[in-house]
Amino acid sequence: MYAPAVEREIQEVVQEAIEKHGCRRDAFIPILSEINHALGHIPAEAIREVKAQINHEGNFVSQGQLYELASFYDMLSTQPRGRHVIKFCENAPCHVVGGKAIWDALRETLDLENGATTPDKKWTLVTTSCIGLCSVGPVLLVDDDMYGNVTVEQLPEILGHYE
Amino acid sequence: MKTKRAMLLVSTDPESMRLGASDLLKSLKEALEAYQLQDEVDIAEIQDIERTNILPVVVVYPEAAVYGPVKPGDARYLVEEHLYKGRIAEDLLAPPKQLTGQIGSLRAHKGYNPSEQRIVLERAGRIDPENIEDAIAHNAYEALGKVLTEMTPEQVIDVVEKSGLQGRGGAGFLTGRKWKFVSMAKSDKKYVICNADESEPGTFKDRIVLEGDPHAILEAMAIAGCAVGADEGYIYIRGEYGHAYRRLQHAIEQAEEFGFLGRNIFNTNFNFHIHLHAGAGAYVCGEETALIESIEGRRGEPRPRPPYPVTRGLWNKPTLVNNVETLANIPAILRNGAEWYRAFGTPSSPGTKVYTIMGNVNFSGVIEVPMGITLREVINIYAKGMEPGSVLKLAQTGGSSGSIIPSSLRDVPMDFESFRKAGVSLGSGALLICDQHTCIVDLVKVLLQFFRFESCGKCTPCRVGTQRSYEVMDRISKGQGKLEDLDMLQNLIAEMERASNCGLGQTATVPIRDMLRHFRTEVEAHIRLGSCPTGVCEMALTAEPVIADKE
Numbered sequence: 001m002y003a004p005a006v007e008r009e010i011q012e013v014v015q016e017a018i019e020k021h022g023c024r025r026d027a028f029i030p031i032l033s034e035i036n037h038a039l040g041h042i043p044a045e046a047i048r049e050v051k052a053q054i055n056h057e058g059n060f061v062s063q064g065q066l067y068e069l070a071s072f073y074d075m076l077s078t079q080p081r082g083r084h085v086i087k088f089c090e091n092a093p094c095h096v097v098g099g100k101a102i103w104d105a106l107r108e109t110l111d112l113e114n115g116a117t118t119p120d121k122k123w124t125l126v127t128t129s130c131i132g133l134c135s136v137g138p139v140l141l142v143d144d145d146m147y148g149n150v151t152v153e154q155l156p157e158i159l160g161h162y163e
Numbered sequence: 164m165k166t167k168r169a170m171l172l173v174s175t176d177p178e179s180m181r182l183g184a185s186d187l188l189k190s191l192k193e194a195l196e197a198y199q200l201q202d203e204v205d206i207a208e209i210q211d212i213e214r215t216n217i218l219p220v221v222v223v224y225p226e227a228a229v230y231g232p233v234k235p236g237d238a239r240y241l242v243e244e245h246l247y248k249g250r251i252a253e254d255l256l257a258p259p260k261q262l263t264g265q266i267g268s269l270r271a272h273k274g275y276n277p278s279e280q281r282i283v284l285e286r287a288g289r290i291d292p293e294n295i296e297d298a299i300a301h302n303a304y305e306a307l308g309k310v311l312t313e314m315t316p317e318q319v320i321d322v323v324e325k326s327g328l329q330g331r332g333g334a335g336f337l338t339g340r341k342w343k344f345v346s347m348a349k350s351d352k353k354y355v356i357c358n359a360d361e362s363e364p365g366t367f368k369d370r371i372v373l374e375g376d377p378h379a380i381l382e383a384m385a386i387a388g389c390a391v392g393a394d395e396g397y398i399y400i401r402g403e404y405g406h407a408y409r410r411l412q413h414a415i416e417q418a419e420e421f422g423f424l425g426r427n428i429f430n431t432n433f434n435f436h437i438h439l440h441a442g443a444g445a446y447v448c449g450e451e452t453a454l455i456e457s458i459e460g461r462r463g464e465p466r467p468r469p470p471y472p473v474t475r476g477l478w479n480k481p482t483l484v485n486n487v488e489t490l491a492n493i494p495a496i497l498r499n500g501a502e503w504y505r506a507f508g509t510p511s512s513p514g515t516k517v518y519t520i521m522g523n524v525n526f527s528g529v530i531e532v533p534m535g536i537t538l539r540e541v542i543n544i545y546a547k548g549m550e551p552g553s554v555l556k557l558a559q560t561g562g563s564s565g566s567i568i569p570s571s572l573r574d575v576p577m578d579f580e581s582f583r584k585a586g587v588s589l590g591s592g593a594l595l596i597c598d599q600h601t602c603i604v605d606l607v608k609v610l611l612q613f614f615r616f617e618s619c620g621k622c623t624p625c626r627v628g629t630q631r632s633y634e635v636m637d638r639i640s641k642g643q644g645k646l647e648d649l650d651m652l653q654n655l656i657a658e659m660e661r662a663s664n665c666g667l668g669q670t671a672t673v674p675i676r677d678m679l680r681h682f683r684t685e686v687e688a689h690i691r692l693g694s695c696p697t698g699v700c701e702m703a704l705t706a707e708p709v710i711a712d713k714e
Contacts, residue, residue: 029443069443130365133367
């Protein structure tokens with residue numbers, strides 16, 4: 001039987017992650033991180049696939065154990081996200097130098113609440129904990145790109161960089 | 164190796180990258196090729212941490228000319244003038260540092276901010292962190308060689324203990340004593356863990372060490388391994404620090420190649436391997452037992468203690484967990500001795516401390532200064548004063564769970580003992596300086612939003628306590644608070660401190676306690692008058708001021 005393209009892709013991604021990190025317990029979180037990075041989130045099929053592939057190697061893991069991790073760690077998402085994820089730092093250092101105005105403007109511009117995705121699947125807006133760029137706050141990340149000293153006026157230009 | 168006649172150091176830290184450093188690097192390489200200088204001139208990437216106002220920076224050796232900020236379009240001109248024609252490109256030179264405030268009795272140190280003293284950050288920004296030879300030229304791995312060939316493990320622990328080094332993760336526990344506990348634990352297998360899960364908001368000192376001088380950490384871990392009898396180490400680095408992760412990965416490969424890690428280090432029978440382990444986003448994993456759970460592939464939920472990691476840690480084996488900054492002190496201490504180290508700082512808190520300064524000040528960034536300087540000195544000297552029009556209202560020391568101190572406490576020396584006496588926690592070294600436009604209710608609400616989100620949920624006092632106290636602060640910020648709410652907060656924080664399983668729940672209460680201690684009138688104004696004195700909180704229109712109780 002010929003597996004649909006998406007499933008095949010998941011199988012490959014999981015296989016690569018396991019080859020890179022191994023099957024021991026301390027590889028579980030790195031494996032899930034790789035999957036999240038490759039697919040944008042961790043679909044249920046990927047969790048089934050990880051279980052299937054790891055348990056072949058004489059190690060044992062349950063889907064529950066994997067889901068427990070995927071749902072706990074902030075950088076892992078069990079829900080599909082938009083093509084671009086905006087992470088806004090909402091911690092105190094960014095807050096006291098004008099972060100709230102940026103956050104309000106972001107929500108208004110994109111018409112999104114925290115954690116939501118636009119109907120065209122372009123943007124997902126989330127808050128994040130401190131990313132250690134406090135000397136240039138307020139800070140936001142679009143995918144892996146960092147923006148510091150952000151002003152409300154700069155937002156259209158920043159968002160305009162992304163297709 | 165062919166000798167080069169000049170070297171270019173280009174800053175590529177995240178701030179510089181944001182300002183176009185990658186294009187600049189490309190343009191510089193192109194310009195060098197255009198003048199056929201590519202074989203005569205080396206280019207290295209550095210982390211510039213001193214000159215945040217002139218990034219990206221290009222430093223040209225041997226003249227040590229500092230250019231900045233340099234735009235990609237300036238690259239060709241810079242190469243032509245300085246390297247081809249051999250004269251300094253005056254118009255691109257960085258402006259000289261403006262020194263303001265009183266330098267006082269602190270010793271000035273050439274090249275740094277006024278009177279910084281650098282032990283932890285000694286090499287950061289001065290070497291190419293991607294190049295182990297640079298690090299070796301600046302004494303890297305010298306201490307490891309000394310430890311392995313001239314000292315016994317007992318002597319190593321003795322030096323660390325005598326140096327008086329205290330853990331820089333926030334708790335301030337004596338490092339030498341921790342090492343001794345692990346070395347005394349009987350086991351066939353032990354581990355050393357470097358806690359690089361720097362998630363405390365406002366803290367990025369460890370990132371600077373990891374990105375600027377990764378070999379200091381590798382060397383220190385190997386020394387620790389030799390001292391306590393471990394042959395395996397883990398660096399647990401937070402998932403958000405991708406740049407530092409790649410740098411460490413590269414540094415580990417280089418150290419293995421050079422024989423500083425791996426088997427038979429320095430031709431002795433000592434073996435030491437380091438694994439690099441990235442987290443996936445959880446503040447609580449900075450707690451050492453949660454961190455261990457996370458390495459073991461579980462949720463980062465702290466374990467009940469005792470047993471402590473020193474007897475039962477990773478994979479149930481005795482484990483030494485040290486913070487990045489703590490470890491970065493180790494090689495210098497062993498190179499120079501305990502006496503040398505005690506010359507810095509105060510008798511009860513020797514050494515230096517790396518602080519991150521931010522908020523409503525003129526300069527935000529990283530400084531390394533002796534323990535015991537005051538907040539006033541930090542603001543006036545290192546932060547170059549408050550922003551124009553700003554007056555210091557409060558400062559939060561040590562990240563989210565740090566103390567909020569009013570301006571009246573700005574002359575307390577910042578060391579573990581003095582702060583403890585004043586009822587203040589030094590924490591991770593983050594200094595958030597806030598001016599008169601900061602509303603205490605709004606600030607504490609933001610902090611509690613953080614804690615209720617980051618509480619791992621394992622124990623009830625923390626899970627429910629952070630949520631309930633956030634709700635109270637939210638009500639107060641909307642003008643719907645009641646005076647009884649403040650009593651409820653008092654009771655809540657007492658229970659959270661008493662009954663929470665780990666430091667997260669126990670210290671999430673610190674900002675609330677300080678708010679009630681130092682800023683009660685401002686909080687009561689929100690409740691009694693239904694208005695925010697600083698005009699920050701958006702009061703709900705329907706709010707009925709409590710004071711107007713109908714008679």
